[in-house]
Amino acid sequence: MIEDIRALARELLEKGAVECVIGYEVGPTGRVRPAFVYEPGEVERLIFDGRCDQNLVTYLTRRNKPRKKGEEVPTTAVVVKPCDARSLRVLLNEHQVQRDKVYIIGVACPGMQNADGTPELRCTRCDQRVPLLYDALCGEPPEVPTVRDAYEDVQQIEALPLEERLAYWLGELDRCIRCYACRQACPTCFCSVCEAERDDSLWVGIADRIPEKAFFHIIRAFHQAGRCTECNACEAVCPMGIPLSLINRKIAKDVAQMMGGYRAGESDEPTPLVTMLTGEEAIDEIH
Amino acid sequence: MKFIEIRALHEWLDRLAQEMTLIAPTAVGPQEKAPGSRNPAAQGQQVFYRQVEGAAQIAWDFTRTALSAREHFMPKTETLFTIETGPDGKAVLHETKLEQPRVFFGIRPCDARGLRVLDAVMLGQEPADVYYAQRRENTTLVGLACPQMWEDCFCNSVGGAPDAADDVDILLIQVEGGFAVQVVTEKGERLATGMGLQEVEGLELPQPKLNEQFALPTQQQWLASFNDVYWQRVGDRCLSCRICSYVCPTCRCFDVRDETVVTPQGERIVRRVRAWDSCQGVNYRVQAGGANPRANLEQRLRNRFYCKYYYVPIDYAADGCVGCGRCVTACPVNIDIREVLQDLARREPA
Amino acid sequence: MSEVNPMRPYLGTLVGTKPLATGIRLFQVELNDPEEREKFSVWRPGQFLFFSVLGVGEAPFGFANIPDPQRGPVIEVAINKVGHVTRAIHALPLGATVGIRGPLGNYFPLEELKGQNIVVLGGGIGGAPLRPVIQYILRHRDDYGHLTIIWAARSPDLLVFTDEYDEWRSAPDTEMHVTIDRPAEGWTGNVGLITEILEKVAPSPENATAITCGPPIMIYFVGKTLGKLGFSEDQMLTTLEARMHCGIGKCGRCNLGEKLVCKDGPVFWQSEISTFLESFL
Amino acid sequence: MSGDGFEPRIVAFLCNWCSYAGADTAGVSRLELPPNILPVRVMCSGRVSAEMVLKALLSGADGVLVLGCHIGDCHYGSGNHRTVKRIPLLRRLMTYMGIEPDRLRLDWVSGAEAGRFAKITTEFVEAVRALGPLSLPLREEL
Structure with missing residues (x-):
């Protein structure tokens, strides 16, 4: 698979079909990180294995702008796993990325691994091993069973008594330092000015207190309703180890349940939160 | 050499916690490892410097804390003053009161050295910042030497050492059965009187294991590299988050705003607050009218490195980085300041 | 405390x-x-x-x-x-x-400029910090040589301190030129960018200092034009703006390279600005 | 009114075309309405964002009521189609985070339904009264 990716990257760069290939590399201290390859001679840097869990689609909105006024938007090739491809589909649906400015190097995903070699939890409940969209596919679909996500982690929280849930979340969110890494790593968080950072403190001020932090995280998650593809990027970058994806996954679970089984990034349909009723909804909470 | 047994130390700490505010490293967060994440921050409890009620809450076996000591001298958020309406209808400002005396136990030498940098910025030039000054004055630092340099640490490359006593009032070094104690300052001496220290002859101090030292770029190399495409290439993978700034012991940028809150009792309180900010934020440098001289991500990333190694030394005559390695460990996309320093240091001076 | x-x-x-x-x-x-x-x-x-x-x-x-x-x-x-x-x-x-x-912050070194001809160039709201310069020179009129005031704005309604122009104009040994960027209804004065009128007025660089304030882009181009007229960078003063939260070199917000606009500025010689690592644009 | 003296503060977002008119009719008809309601007129219930609901709760409201036109009667055609998805979803998320679901209620009141407005507001105030004040740590603390 690595050789396929390198050969493809070399070809694309040599032809001048893309300006840059975004993939993964191993840094000098042995950590896997995003790699931006501009020269055909540098494609040997690229790797792919179970440590490549970052969602590189995050970088596309930033690159989908002309560098200077009047210049053309450069074309970028990007390595995408099945989960990342769903994020990309959301961005395409929302016109944040031009399809002809992205070359999608899809990878047949064996699943990602934790530091200790065990499979990442999100990969044990994944039902896609091949991306839903790509320009070229690298690797053979692996023989890993695909599993339908039962949202057991979310159910565990749901089963707690109300006060314990509040205590749990207050305890977790209290550690937040408002570094905004979750937002920055999220492929579908792309507002140019985040409402948590408005100069006039319209919604939240600058303070590092529980109300501000709770507001930020609830609203950030809510803005991802029907758009979050559960790629786990937010949680994976949190320097305080807050289980942020539990919030997003709760919303994803409810969206699917209430809005006709909708899953973000699996179709050209935008999030149902912005569309009209179709009659397939099962919305029960109106009194 | 002075010495204290572990039990005596614990008893002293328990007494201290009763008499004044005791800040010490303590484990926070869920015990169990987050199920399924490569995130180093989600592998069980993290250690923070927090107020503790006694020795039992102190984490003794830790590498470095998740956040630096800075949060206790420049809090993430503090109220500068409240604004009230006096009986004549005119505004009255109430400044935040003095804090109680504190003992900061277990501060790592690099974090203490970080305070030297903050001192240079906040106190070194008139007018001094009174909020920082009062916390600094009221706090006695009891350092805990690192038995070794940890993964990603590089204090020895920037002039520090895992057992440096330069910036603490008292330094403890773990030895068989207890701690060797170096009382460094007068402030430390005052505190040490209650410790019950023993005098032990011929106490041998362990030599901490060091990480490989590397050379820093020269001023000329920094100057010559400013407009290099190198910053774009490092900036390519930067997420423009604020982790590096917020875990840093020497970053000090802040934002100031007024806010109005209503207490549950319905009372309106107007106050001016100051909170951490970071030069990595998109809007950090936006001016009235919308001009932004640091609109590009690589310009912001570059600013952080130059601030540490070029601007702070010139502006405040202090070394801006203490080599604690927190930003290295915490960066989600492996932007490694050691790598940047070594890349620049390898360049031919222009 | x-x-x-x-x-x-x-x-x-x-x-x-x-x-x-x-x-x-x-x-x-x-x-x-x-x-x-x-x-x-x-x-x-x-x-x-x-x-x-x-x-x-x-x-x-x-x-x-x-x-x-x-x-x-x-x-x-x-x-x-x-x-x-x-x-x-x-x-x-x-x-x-x-x-x-x-x-x-620091200030215009007007004491040092005694005996010199002064050119004041203000664009839009950038005229505001220059008004005290004009007031100071007019109050100490005999200490300074010829005073040239060039005042500009995008449109007539954005010109500041219009009610003081007569007073300034009528001061001894003082000339004043006002311009707007684009033609506007009812405007009979100069039309054109401040750089154009500056070239037309062409103040002599002989024993003179130019003091500029305006949007960053204007400061940049006025500097170029002054250079063409023979002004050296040590004869150009300007004042910069930046977002800041303390004003005393603590909050870290306003730096341009190692220079802090609040503490080292806001007033800078063009010769200083040229050596800044970081552009103010 | 109640024994322990707790009077809930309720923020009610009312759609300009139906529910605000309904409230007006209720007032003109001199129906008995709870004094706990702070009405906020919005042009459409679809305008009521999650931010507005949360901000109300964090700034001192004990409950939030969102009232709009009945589905099919929206002045803008389909504004309330968004409301009917958004508010229940937010309600579930709030519950998940530990806030009582009954502090947020979505319902429909037309311009003519003065009695329905009085009934819903009274019911809601009593429901929130039973819950007591909103848990304090979430409020803007000092």
């Missing part, structure tokens, strides 16, 4: 306000406490202050006047309505309590 808290504003009262241009008003503030008024009574052209609307926030502005021995220490600032603090300032009623921190 030490005696002076630099983050604590002096309380003052809004004693006057008048419109200057579209979206721009002049605000006059008198400090409440006589002792503080005394301490604050000396500031120099080019320095700045923080203006607080208590409960909303504070923002930095250049002084728009010099202390007037006749009128007492009334502080004047010209404020353009662009953000949430300036919106709140514009909404203040007369008599409102405001906060003032300052005076901060």
Whole structure:
């Protein structure tokens, strides 16, 4: 698979079909990180294995702008796993990325691994091993069973008594330092000015207190309703180890349940939160 | 050499916690490892410097804390003053009161050295910042030497050492059965009187294991590299988050705003607050009218490195980085300041 | 706590306000406490202050006047309505309590420029920090040579201090030129960018210093034009702006390279700006 | 009114075209309405964002009521189609985070349904009264 990716990257760069290939590399201290390859001679840097869990689609909105006024938007090739491809589909649906400015190097995903070699939890409940969209596919679909996500982690929280849930979340969110890494790593968080950072403190001020932090995280998650593809990027970058994806996954679970089984990034349909009723909804909470 | 047994130390700490505010490293967060994440921050409890009620809450076996000591001298958020309406209808400002005396136990030498940098910025030039000054004055630092340099640490490359006593009032070094104690300052001496220290002859101090030292770029190399495409290439993978700034012991940028809150009792309180900010934020440098001289991500990333190694030394005559390695460990996309320093240091001076 | 808290504003009262241009008003503030008024009574052209609307926030502005021995220490600032603090300032009623921190930063070295011809170039609201320069020179008229004032704005309604032009024009050995960027209905004066009129007026660089303030892009191009006219970079002064939260070199916000706009500036020689690592544009 | 003296503060977002008119009719008809309601008129219930609901709760409201036109009667055609998805979803998320679901209620009131407005507001105030004040740590603390 690595050789396929390198050969493809070399070809694309040599032809001048893309300006840059975004993939993964191993840094000098042995950590896997995003790699931006501009020269055909540098494609040997690229790797792919179970440590490549970052969602590189995050970088596309930033690159989908002309560098200077009047210049053309450069074309970028990007390595995408099945989960990342769903994020990309959301961005395409929302016109944040031009399809002809992205070359999608899809990878047949064996699943990602934790530091200790065990499979990442999100990969044990994944039902896609091949991306839903790509320009070229690298690797053979692996023989890993695909599993339908039962949202057991979310159910565990749901089963707690109300006060314990509040205590749990207050305890977790209290550690937040408002570094905004979750937002920055999220492929579908792309507002140019985040409402948590408005100069006039319209919604939240600058303070590092529980109300501000709770507001930020609830609203950030809510803005991802029907758009979050559960790629786990937010949680994976949190320097305080807050289980942020539990919030997003709760919303994803409810969206699917209430809005006709909708899953973000699996179709050209935008999030149902912005569309009209179709009659397939099962919305029960109106009194 | 002075010495204290572990039990005596614990008893002293328990007494201290009763008499004044005791800040010490303590484990926070869920015990169990987050199920399924490569995130180093989600592998069980993290250690923070927090107020503790006694020795039992102190984490003794830790590498470095998740956040630096800075949060206790420049809090993430503090109220500068409240604004009230006096009986004549005119505004009255109430400044935040003095804090109680504190003992900061277990501060790592690099974090203490970080305070030297903050001192240079906040106190070194008139007018001094009174909020920082009062916390600094009221706090006695009891350092805990690192038995070794940890993964990603590089204090020895920037002039520090895992057992440096330069910036603490008292330094403890773990030895068989207890701690060797170096009382460094007068402030430390005052505190040490209650410790019950023993005098032990011929106490041998362990030599901490060091990480490989590397050379820093020269001023000329920094100057010559400013407009290099190198910053774009490092900036390519930067997420423009604020982790590096917020875990840093020497970053000090802040934002100031007024806010109005209503207490549950319905009372309106107007106050001016100051909170951490970071030069990595998109809007950090936006001016009235919308001009932004640091609109590009690589310009912001570059600013952080130059601030540490070029601007702070010139502006405040202090070394801006203490080599604690927190930003290295915490960066989600492996932007490694050691790598940047070594890349620049390898360049031919222009 | 030490005696002076630099983050604590002096309380003052809004004693006057008048419109200057579209979206721009002049605000006059008198400090409440006589002792503080005394301490604050000396500031120099080019320095700045923080203006607080208590409960909303504070923002930095250049002084728009010099202390007037006749009128007492009334502080004047010209404020353009662009953000949430300036919106709140514009909404203040007369008599409102405001906060003032300052005076901060360095100033135009007008003492050093005695005996020289002075060219003052102001663009839009950038004219505000230059008004004290003009006031100072007119008050000490005999100490300075020829004074050339070139005043510009995008359109006539954005020209500031129009009611003072006659006074400035009629001062001895003083000329004044006003221009707007694009033709406008009812405007019979000069039309063209400030650089164009500067080239036309062509003040001699002989024993002269040019003082510029305006948007960054204007400062940049005026500098180029002055260079063409023979001004060296040591004959060009300008004042820069930046977002800031302390004004005393602590908050880290306003740096351009190793220079801090609040502490090393806001007034800089063009020769300094040229050596900045980081562009102010 | 109640024994322990707790009077809930309720923020009610009312759609301009139906529910606000309904409230008006209720007032003109001199129906008995709870004094705990702070009405906020919005042009459409679809305008009521999650931010507005949360901000109300964090700034001192004990409950939030969102009232709009009946589905099919929206002045803008389909504004309330968004409301009917958004508010229940937010309600579930709030519950998940530990806030009682009954502090947020979505319902429909037309301009003519003065009695329905009085009934819903009274019911809601009593429901929130039974819950007591909103848990304090979430409020803007000092």
